[in-house]
Amino acid sequence: KQRVFSGIQPSGVPTLGNYLGAIRNWVPLQDTHDAIYCVVDLHAITQPFDPKQLAAQTREMAAALIACGLDPERCVLFVQSHVHAHARLAWIFNCVARLGWLNRMTQFKDKAGKDREAASSGLYVYPNLMAADILAYHATLVPVGDDQKQHLELANDIAQKFNHDFGAEFFPAIEPLIQGVAARVMSLRDGTKKMSKSDASDQSRINLTDDADAVALKIRRARTDPEPLPESAAGLEGRAEARNLVGILAAVAGATPEAVLRDHGGKGFSEFKEVLAEALVAHLTPIQAEMKRLLGDPGAVDAALRLGAERARAVADPIMTEAERLVGFLPR
Numbered sequence: 001k002q003r004v005f006s007g008i009q010p011s012g013v014p015t016l017g018n019y020l021g022a023i024r025n026w027v028p029l030q031d032t033h034d035a036i037y038c039v040v041d042l043h044a045i046t047q048p049f050d051p052k053q054l055a056a057q058t059r060e061m062a063a064a065l066i067a068c069g070l071d072p073e074r075c076v077l078f079v080q081s082h083v084h085a086h087a088r089l090a091w092i093f094n095c096v097a098r099l100g101w102l103n104r105m106t107q108f109k110d111k112a113g114k115d116r117e118a119a120s121s122g123l124y125v126y127p128n129l130m131a132a133d134i135l136a137y138h139a140t141l142v143p144v145g146d147d148q149k150q151h152l153e154l155a156n157d158i159a160q161k162f163n164h165d166f167g168a169e170f171f172p173a174i175e176p177l178i179q180g181v182a183a184r185v186m187s188l189r190d191g192t193k194k195m196s197k198s199d200a201s202d203q204s205r206i207n208l209t210d211d212a213d214a215v216a217l218k219i220r221r222a223r224t225d226p227e228p229l230p231e232s233a234a235g236l237e238g239r240a241e242a243r244n245l246v247g248i249l250a251a252v253a254g255a256t257p258e259a260v261l262r263d264h265g266g267k268g269f270s271e272f273k274e275v276l277a278e279a280l281v282a283h284l285t286p287i288q289a290e291m292k293r294l295l296g297d298p299g300a301v302d303a304a305l306r307l308g309a310e311r312a313r314a315v316a317d318p319i320m321t322e323a324e325r326l327v328g329f330l331p332r
């Protein structure tokens with residue numbers, strides 16, 4: 001079976017973007033692939049965070065993943081900091097990746113914002129850690145949202161340079177797996193910005209934990225243009241907000257944007273938004289109930305994660321030993 005790896009930061013409650021662009025697509029891969037999924041807390045500390053909240057957020061993210069359908073028995077589900085291979089391999093990759101490569105990463109520019117000098121050096125080398133996450137397991141397929149493509153190209157450059165510098169065909173090539181109509185869900189306040197769990201405005205996103213009223217209110221207030229919905233997908237050109245809302249309904253309903261517009265084309269947004277809010281609430285309610293049930297027994301979630309970390313170590317440790325031998329470290 002081909003091995004897949006993917007991760008998500010415990011930097012807040014997962015959003016509809018994380019769910020539609022990533023988590024939801026991870027579920028079926030459990031049965032067709034050797035699937036490894038990780039709550040990436042080492043990545044989460046690259047940006048301002050609250051140390052008093054991090055552990056709870058990590059557990060909450062794991063519970064959300066399980067509630068969305070990841071089964072700790074059918075996949076390897078664990079917390080990044082529990083498996084030392086990630087940090088060890090990331091250090092080696094810090095010494096393989098070139099500054100020029102990192103300088104081209106658009107996510108760093110977005111996340112560092114205007115005051116780039118004040119960004120952590122961890123944020124800068126984030127893509128090296130991400131390459132290590134994947135390559136520590138020799139994973140070859142990475143289901144991600146469309147925003148992560150550039151980082152995966154960098155991971156391939158790192159793997160190739162490592163293989164070249166240390167004279168071995170050791171790390172495999174990685175392929176991104178970008179799925180579905182909602183590969184990029186946009187902010188509800190600005191159709192040109194992606195929906196993000198750490199956006200300053202809570203109104204910009206749907207959190208998986210938002211109740212029915214919050215979902216309805218956020219959708220009602222979502223920015224739109226004054227025109228009615230177009231009759232076909234071609235009419236979404238240049239209408240980022242309309243495209244986003246149509247894309248969300250399509251993703252939730254398991255339809256194409258074209259089919260959504262066949263049903264709703266010509267309607268005004270106020271009518272369409274009600275349909276959308278209702279579909280979202282119906283979709284999210286069972287996930288929320290399951291999340292709540294899981295968090296009622298935090299010990300059980302932690303135990304599942306401990307077991308996941310053990311299974312992850314069993315895969316990563318021999319790969320790490322060989323990587324360190326190739327680099328020339330004195331064996332322990």
Ligand code: AQP
Binds near residue numbers: 019144196
């Ligand atoms: N808006 C989005 N649409 C589609 N997919 C998305 N992803 C994130 N936002 C969207 C996908 O979610 C996975 C996990 O992301 P992450 O937690 O590792 O970090 P991120 O990409 O930086 O996500 P956020 O929500 O924007 O988090 P913060 O605000 O903490 O930085 C990835 O596969 C990503 O593609």
